[in-house]
Amino acid sequence: MVLYYKARPDAGDYTIYMGADKNENEELIKYGLPEDVWFHVDKVSSAHVYLRLKKGDSIDTISEGLLEDCAQLVKAHSIQGNKMNNVDVVYTSWSNLKKAPSMDVGQVGFHNPRLVHILTVEKRVNEILNRLHKTRVERRPDLKAEKDASNAAEKAKRKMQLKEKVRHA
Template sequence: MVYYFKARPEAGDYVIYMGLDKHENEDLIKYGLPEDIWFHVDKLSSAHVYLRMQKGQTMEGISAELLEDCAQLVKANSIQGNKINNLDVVYTPWYNLRKVPSMDVGQVGFHNPKLVRTVRVEKRVNEIVNRLNKTKVERTPDLKAEREQYNAAERAERKAQTRDKKRREEIERLEKERQAEIRSYKGLMVSQKMTSNKDVASKGKSLQELEEDFM
């Protein structure tokens, strides 16, 4: 079971989601998407909350309002953290999560600690938590299939970009050849290589004589 929430409308069209329990979190860790940002209460047990960013956006693009929604939801879903003021919530891109066999279920580390950010949550804001809970939807998604569908779409997009690049390169090549041909043609038409009527007359032959030579 996965719980889905809608962020405040003024923050944009964003989905926040989390697993039912630590076992569900294992699948979320395994089948996340590059656009996902992971949130967790620092040094305490809590739900694993994910924010799905828009395609092409990074962690730096999270607005203050959106960050507050995620942090409040994490705090509210921590048995210990929900009772504590002035706690820290850490967040990092999904692809920075590190999972090794020796770790307990639901436990993660980080590939690069420099990609981990921290936000201080002074207290629970019921107005925010209640608003988010009103948008909650429970689903049992096929996370593996969703990830495979995402990967297939990414491959198709890369192939389309490669085709477009090759097409542009071919058009540019043909245009260069055309321009080179035009320059070559213009070179044949320069005045030094042309014969005028004046040049003919200077050679001392009449038009009739030239015609007879030609015949």
Template sequence: MVLYFKARAEAGDYTIFMGIDKFENEELIKFGFPEDIWFHVDKMSSAHVYLRLQTGQTLDDIPEGVLEDCVQLVKANSIQGNKINNVDVVYTPWTNLKKTASMDVGQVGFHNQKMVRTVKVEKRMNDIINRLNKTKVERTPDLKAEREAINAAERSERKQQLREKVCFDIFQLLLAFGMNQ
């Protein structure tokens, strides 16, 4: 089961989602999208929260309000982190997550520590959590099928671009050959 939330509307159309447990988190780690940003309370147990960016967006493009929504959701879904103030939340692109066979279920590391950002969350903001919970939808997606569909679409797009380039190159050769006649 994956829980989906809508970030504040004034910031744009952003979806925030998280696994219901560590096993679902494992699936989210395995079948994420390059546009996903992963959030977690630093050095404590917490939910794995993801923000799906638009294609081409980066960490620097996350609106401040959407970032606040994500870190508040992570804090609220950490047993220990929810009870204390001034917790650090780390976030990084999904592509920076590193999973090895020796790691426990739901545990991750990072390929590049320089790509990990930290934000301090002073306290839980109930108004944010309540607003997000009003948008919560539970779904049981086929994460593998979603990932495979995206991969197939990307392959198809690359093939089409290659075909167009080959046709253009042939056209250029024919023009050059015709001009030399």
């Protein structure tokens, strides 16, 4: 089961989501999309929280409020991290996640550690979490089908761009 949340209204129409357990996290790692940004509490167990960016957005243009929503959610879904203050949350583009066969379920590494951002969460902010939990929806999506559809759409877009380029040449 995947848990979906709506980001703060002033941030725009963004979806934040996470797996309900480590096996769901494994599926999310496997079937992520290029516009997904992954969040996790650094050095302790936590949920894997994802932010789906809009086409054209980048990890460097995520608003502070949107980052705070994701960071608060990942902190709240960490048994150890939820009890601590000044918790570091790491985040990176989904495409930077590296999964080796020898890794435990839910465990990931990074292709390029320099592309990992760190955000410190001073304390739990219940107002943010209460707002997010009011928007929570549980679904059982077909992640593979979503990934396949995204790949097909991207392929069709590239094909159309190539046709346009040839037509105007």
